[in-house]
Amino acid sequence: MDSGFYAACTGLMSKTQALDSVANNLANVNTSGYRSQRNQFSSVLANASLSGSSPLNLAVNNYGVLGGTRLDMTQGSLEKTGNDLDFAVDGQGFFAVQTSAGRMYTRSGNFQIGASGQLITAEGDPVLGEKGTINVSGGKVHVGADGTISVDGAVAGRLKVVDFAPSTQLQAVGKTYYSAPPDSEIEAKLASVQQGVIEGSNVNAVTTAVELINVQRQAEMMERAMSLFNTDLDKSATEDLPRVTT
């Protein structure tokens, strides 16, 4: 078969995956602390100067594929809830959480109090302070901009708000948790903690809707191209050409 058929087929597959990630962004348009995913397309051949490749070979085999997804780290809108245990990170930073699967990071600060008085996430995992878990039982909780938690005026601990080096790749694991490679945490210098507010999703409805249309139309083009190879070229080759020679 013509390599163009496979190129179009690969293009269609990458558009299908792109649709999956657009669908996930739109499904999470109301998920607090959600970071939207951006698609990155790349050519399948990482290096265009492969030895022994002819320019023609490169031109027909260098298909576009969905190379990866990146987290969009822009700030989501802050929504006031009035609950003393709702926190939001204003700026660059994440709350650190201790889960059964290791340390996770989240921007979704709708915290609660666990059975033993610890500050926990909505999932029930303890939220980490600078010195381990934070006990917030038995009084009115107040949080300063630097993350210091006081209960009835007595300091109970300081929320661990961390940032990551620019090259760090966070991995989304669901439940609005993100995991990071070990030892990649750095101190969050450009973050402040706000009490009584929750950060919404940072999915931009406009750009996502535009992306949806793009994906749909590009998929349509790939399907046209596949049809073209199938009907106009291959059909001619298998049905019309034999007729000419006989």
Place this chain on the structure above:
Amino acid sequence: MFRSLYTAASGMSAQQLNLDNIANNLANSSTSGFRSRRIQFQDMIYQNMVTPGAAATQQTTLAGGLQIGLGTRPGVSEVVQTQGEFSATGNPLDMAIQGAGFFQIKLPDGQMGYTRSGSFTQDQQGNVVTADGNPLEPALTIPTTAQSITIGSDGTVSVTLPNQIAATQIGSIQLATFANPGGLNSVGSNIFMPTTASGDPVVGAPGGSEGLGTLQQGMLEQSNVNVVDEFINMIVAQRAYESNSRVVQAADQMLQQLNSVGK
């Protein structure tokens, strides 16, 4: 079939639930002492097609992973604790709490319930009860001969009796707070029950330093539902539902075209 079909379906059912919650908030926009709820959504699991930071070659790692999320799911619906507006009623047994406290109500099964609705009346014995007939805790009985009732901002209840100039103190009202009122369990009739998420009630006299708030006699706290906000939320929910259904359409159209390839 495309994952996006199911992802979009999860988004649609999430917005449907969101709308159910908004409908309940709006339906209770004139329920005194009502606390609106807010649904928190979470993202579902991800399929890692390329793990972020995987090795590209022996020397280099990939600049980004390829993770496809599988949609959203509702997490918790927390009770929003903003203060409702006050309206003056002039009824001596109507009380509003200016602060974070809750009235304690003894329920028929002996359990303690908590409410922000300060609309109390007297039963035939003079006990101070809610509109449902459940007594306020600590119990308060107004003498049948009382001519006027005064409730101080610190919860002190005093009455004037016939032929007496000085008021007689007959008891005091205590309030309760919770470390995490967002985790309270709504059981209807304006009653909240404590849970492990909310923490145990901390009981004290109003006006103290515990942040219980002060009492205002002759006032009622209205619902804390902000109708404007709820309308905005409704528009967002409706549009988000629409965008998710657009994804279903797009996926369906792509499948349809794919089926026609080779015809």
